[in-house]
Amino acid sequence: MPPALRWAEPPEGPVVVLLDQTRLPTEEVELVCTDVPALVRAIQTLAVRGAPLLGIAGAYGVALAAVRRFDVEEAAAQLAGARPTAVNLGYGVRRALAAHQAAAANGATPEEAAAATLAEARRLHQEDAEASRAVAARGLALLDELLPGGSHRVLTHCNTGALVSGGEGTAFAVALAAHRAGRLRRLWIDETRPLLQGARLTAYEAARNGLASTLLTDNAAGSLFAAGEVDAVLVGADRIAADGSVANKVGTYPLAVLAKYHHVPFVVVAPVTTIDPGTPDGASIEIEQRPGSEVTQLTAPAPAGAAATGPGSGTLVAPLGTQAYNPAFDVTPPELVTAIVTEAGVVSPVTAGGIAELCARSRQVTIS
Numbered sequence: 001m002p003p004a005l006r007w008a009e010p011p012e013g014p015v016v017v018l019l020d021q022t023r024l025p026t027e028e029v030e031l032v033c034t035d036v037p038a039l040v041r042a043i044q045t046l047a048v049r050g051a052p053l054l055g056i057a058g059a060y061g062v063a064l065a066a067v068r069r070f071d072v073e074e075a076a077a078q079l080a081g082a083r084p085t086a087v088n089l090g091y092g093v094r095r096a097l098a099a100h101q102a103a104a105a106n107g108a109t110p111e112e113a114a115a116a117t118l119a120e121a122r123r124l125h126q127e128d129a130e131a132s133r134a135v136a137a138r139g140l141a142l143l144d145e146l147l148p149g150g151s152h153r154v155l156t157h158c159n160t161g162a163l164v165s166g167g168e169g170t171a172f173a174v175a176l177a178a179h180r181a182g183r184l185r186r187l188w189i190d191e192t193r194p195l196l197q198g199a200r201l202t203a204y205e206a207a208r209n210g211l212a213s214t215l216l217t218d219n220a221a222g223s224l225f226a227a228g229e230v231d232a233v234l235v236g237a238d239r240i241a242a243d244g245s246v247a248n249k250v251g252t253y254p255l256a257v258l259a260k261y262h263h264v265p266f267v268v269v270a271p272v273t274t275i276d277p278g279t280p281d282g283a284s285i286e287i288e289q290r291p292g293s294e295v296t297q298l299t300a301p302a303p304a305g306a307a308a309t310g311p312g313s314g315t316l317v318a319p320l321g322t323q324a325y326n327p328a329f330d331v332t333p334p335e336l337v338t339a340i341v342t343e344a345g346v347v348s349p350v351t352a353g354g355i356a357e358l359c360a361r362s363r364q365v366t367i368s
């Protein structure tokens with residue numbers, strides 16, 4: 001599989017190259033972004049997606065603007081505003097912009113300032129890869145501690161593998177680590193309507209890595225819990241508030257309620273860049289509302305060789321004109337979260353104090 005995102009410098013000029021996730025699993029097609037509007041569109045159509053990767057994409061987008069002499073401040077504003085919920089996007093953009101501004105303030109030439117911006121984007125990319133390795137190890141250790149049986153049946157929602165990360169992902173990276181250690185009995189994969197990140201992307205990543213996995217419709221999860229088939233839930237996050245509230249793909253909150261009712265550990269796996277001390281609680285998290293067409297039209301990848309169609313342009317599954325409610329995320333309150341696993345440590349129980357202590361301990365680069 002090509003990398004989810006890479007920087008390239010062909011003769012015609014630097015570009016950001018994305019593995020177009022709207023085309024998976026049918027085709028592995030690379031999308032070449034030569035300017036910031038193209039990258040913004042890719043973010044908005046989820047050709048590139050997933051909180052940590054959005055931060056990386058945002059940082060490289062600012063670098064692309066700097067190298068191609070676009071208006072860097074305008075580019076940063078467009079990129080940061082492309083999707084509202086994943087805090088990582090704004091963080092990555094601000095990291096790169098701050099590097100550009102610092103270089104310029106120190107008398108750097110435009111070329112030098114652009115080089116400094118690109119170097120910061122690469123640093124963020126590398127940091128996320130390292131964070132992914134760390135959360136995988138910490139997450140597996142936590143599963144082993146919580147589930148003494150040594151063979152884990154894990155349910156996951158949406159997609160949290162290499163397609164959302166500079167490394168092997170977040171929650172999926174934990175499942176992958178369990179698999180490599182011979183301690184993953186089953187990965188239950190929620191299809192994750194309406195854009196089917198689970199069916200299209202997690203099943204694709206699970207197959208590529210040889211995981212024992214089974215796909216299910218989102219509404220079948222309850223019966224799995226009732227049958228005692230779920231040992232733990234592992235999910236990612238798009239924004240973790242200061243009180244430990246977790247915004248993640250819509251459908252996560254019901255899983256947390258089911259896990260609580262069935263006394264199953266509910267574990268959130270995320271890099272520290274997903275924690276936003278500036279957002280006090282779950283009610284303060286802006287939840288992206290997406291087009292109703294993504295619900296009323298089945299979103300499936302375009303046939304091989306056909307032009308990309310994008311989310312919400314598939315077969316009609318509801319009468320024309322049907323109104324649809326389509327929040328991209330929901331919020332899980334901290335009392336339903338067993339633990340939050342980050343590269344800087346594990347917070348459990350999840351409290352504002354525990355979150356604050358973790359952030360204080362983290363070596364995450366802060367932006368002045």
Ligand SMILES: CSC[C@H]1O[C@H](OP(=O)(O)O)[C@H](O)[C@@H]1O
Pocket residue numbers: 046049050051052157158159160164170171197235236237238248249250328
């Ligand atoms: C660990 S980041 C993955 C996170 O992002 C997904 O949202 P989207 O596919 O809309 O970018 C989902 O919330 C995943 O948990």
